[in-house]
Amino acid sequence: MKLTNLNIVADENIPALDRLFGHFGKITRLPGRTIQNSDLQEADLLLVRSVTQVSEQLIATSPVHFVGTATIGTDHIDKAALKNREIGFSSAPGCNADAVAEYVVSNLLLIASEKGFKLKDQTVGIVGVGNVGRRLQQRLEALGIKLLLNDPPREAAGDQGFVQLESLLQQADIICLHTPLIKEGRYPSYHLLNAENLPMVKPDSIVLNAGRGPVIDNVALLDWHRKRPDVTLLLDVWEEEPKVDPQLAQQVRIGTPHIAGYSLDGKIRGTWMLYTAFCQHVGIQPEIELADCLAEADSPLQIVLDGSEDLATIVHRVYQPEADHQRFIDSLIDTGSQPQRFDLLRKRYPVRRECAAAKLQGVKPDKALADQLKAVGFILE
Numbered sequence: 001m002k003l004t005n006l007n008i009v010a011d012e013n014i015p016a017l018d019r020l021f022g023h024f025g026k027i028t029r030l031p032g033r034t035i036q037n038s039d040l041q042e043a044d045l046l047l048v049r050s051v052t053q054v055s056e057q058l059i060a061t062s063p064v065h066f067v068g069t070a071t072i073g074t075d076h077i078d079k080a081a082l083k084n085r086e087i088g089f090s091s092a093p094g095c096n097a098d099a100v101a102e103y104v105v106s107n108l109l110l111i112a113s114e115k116g117f118k119l120k121d122q123t124v125g126i127v128g129v130g131n132v133g134r135r136l137q138q139r140l141e142a143l144g145i146k147l148l149l150n151d152p153p154r155e156a157a158g159d160q161g162f163v164q165l166e167s168l169l170q171q172a173d174i175i176c177l178h179t180p181l182i183k184e185g186r187y188p189s190y191h192l193l194n195a196e197n198l199p200m201v202k203p204d205s206i207v208l209n210a211g212r213g214p215v216i217d218n219v220a221l222l223d224w225h226r227k228r229p230d231v232t233l234l235l236d237v238w239e240e241e242p243k244v245d246p247q248l249a250q251q252v253r254i255g256t257p258h259i260a261g262y263s264l265d266g267k268i269r270g271t272w273m274l275y276t277a278f279c280q281h282v283g284i285q286p287e288i289e290l291a292d293c294l295a296e297a298d299s300p301l302q303i304v305l306d307g308s309e310d311l312a313t314i315v316h317r318v319y320q321p322e323a324d325h326q327r328f329i330d331s332l333i334d335t336g337s338q339p340q341r342f343d344l345l346r347k348r349y350p351v352r353r354e355c356a357a358a359k360l361q362g363v364k365p366d367k368a369l370a371d372q373l374k375a376v377g378f379i380l381e
């Protein structure tokens with residue numbers, strides 16, 4: 001196999017493809033949802049995002065020998081089918097975990113200022129404490145916020161400090177869901193929140209889902225929320241996406257089109273992780289650095305401070321949930337075209353950097369603010 005004339009089929013929404021895979025051969029970019037078996041009949045590599053279902057049927061009779069998904073989640077991949085066919089596989093664990101944690105912090109700061117509470121007076125429950133949940137845990141702990149953690153697989157593996165889901169639902173003021181979508185096995189997360197346990201949620205609490213839509217039974221959620229409008233819903237993921245239930249969308253305070261992880265940094269990191277995994281698959285040494293790819297993307301974020309800002313103001317200069325929410329609400333205008341608009345919002349997503357990439361200039365923050373900024377991921381000189 002020559003490593004310069006491979007046929008690579010890739011989702012058109014994967015960034016930095018030319019830089020990281022161009023020297024391996026010809027790249028054919030396709031809309032992820034439309035990639036089908038006939039597209040793969042001469043393909044060596046298949047690079048996807050979460051919207052391509054990689055099934056036995058998709059890869060049957062194709063010469064593909066490596067599949068990569070530039071995502072954390074892998075619920076769209078039939079890993080057993082890949083293994084049976086001895087096809088190499090890699091996802092991008094943790095690639096956009098900081099982006100999701102920052103999305104959550106930014107949303108919570110917004111709701112705190114709207115409702116007039118201080119985040120440090122709240123108890124936050126994190127369900128699913130992996131790459132995303134841990135980074136959220138680190139940030140919130142550093143801000144002095146009390147946490148309740150639920151992660152039965154980690155608990156079963158001997159890790160400590162977890163509570164049962166029921167007690168988390170009963171005690172947390174803010175509930176953040178960060179589990180993968182798992183339908184089978186000992187710890188399924190499908191409909192983890194449902195008609196039976198949603199009523200356990202405390203009055204006036206906040207429920208945020210940035211994992212996968214079906215982790216909450218959306219029909220039960222709508223039904224319950226109509227009786228419990230005191231609860232603030234923040235939903236980035238939807239059970240039937242790209243189709244969104246317009247009635248549920250109207251009930252949410254912040255609704256977004258599955259973009260919690262959509263930082264430029266997270267996306268490029270995802271492609272780069274596939275590049276290094278592919279190099280390993282074919283036994284060559286990776287030569288391209290992640291930092292170079294990010295520098296080439298050339299989207300610096302400078303934040304000039306005048307001394308009047310608090311944590312929320314600065315975090316919202318990195319990521320402002322309201323802008324995404326407004327675009328999302330606008331996309332619901334016509335039921336017929338709503339799913340296409342959902343995908344378009346994702347395809348044309350504005351450049352968003354992570355806190356660690358922001359350069360703070362102007363008036364130096366005092367120690368208290370500097371500590372908070374470091375807690376949520378800024379790097380201060």
Ligand SMILES: NC(=O)C1=CN([C@@H]2O[C@H](COP(=O)(O)OP(=O)(O)OC[C@H]3O[C@@H](n4cnc5c(N)ncnc54)[C@H](O)[C@@H]3O)[C@@H](O)[C@H]2O)C=CC1
Nearest residue numbers: 073128129130131132151153179180187188210211260261
């Ligand atoms: N909205 C978005 O843009 C994004 C969504 N995601 C979703 O978030 C999920 C989590 O991401 P990571 O933390 O990076 O994954 P991870 O695999 O590092 O961690 C997942 C954690 O969830 C735990 N878990 C599994 N089943 C559980 C259950 N039934 N109840 C409670 N905890 C359970 C696991 O033990 C693990 O610790 C991804 O699988 C993906 O579906 C990830 C990135 C972006």
Ligand SMILES: O=C(O)C(=O)[C@H](O)COP(=O)(O)O
Nearest residue numbers: 049050051071072073261262
């Ligand atoms: O990494 C994941 O898992 C995610 O949920 C991604 O942010 C999803 O992005 P797409 O692959 O759907 O573009």
